[in-house]
Amino acid sequence: MRIEIDRDLCQVHGVCESEAPDVFVVPKRAETVTVLIEQPDEALRPQVTAAAKYCPTRAIRIIEED
Numbered sequence: 001m002r003i004e005i006d007r008d009l010c011q012v013h014g015v016c017e018s019e020a021p022d023v024f025v026v027p028k029r030a031e032t033v034t035v036l037i038e039q040p041d042e043a044l045r046p047q048v049t050a051a052a053k054y055c056p057t058r059a060i061r062i063i064e065e066d
C-alpha cells in the first residue's frame with residue numbers, strides 16, 4: 001500500500017498523527033502533514049486505515065499496489 005495526501009485538503013488537524021504516529025507527523029506551525037513512511041508495512045494497516053477514516057478533511061488516500 002502507498003499513502004497519498006491531498007495537500008490542498010489537509011488542514012493539519014493532526015488526527016492522523018494520533019491514529020498512526022509511526023507514519024504521520026504534524027510539526028508545529030507546519031502547513032501540511034509529513035508522511036514518514038509512504039509505503040507502510042502491512043502491520044501498520046490498521047493504524048493507517050484509521051487515520052484515513054478519521055481525517056476530518058479526508059485528505060489521506062490509501063493506494064493499493066501489486
Ligand code: SF4
Nearest residue numbers: 010011013014016055
Ligand atoms: S488528519 Fe488529515 S487534515 Fe489532519 S493533518 Fe492528517 S491528513 Fe491533514
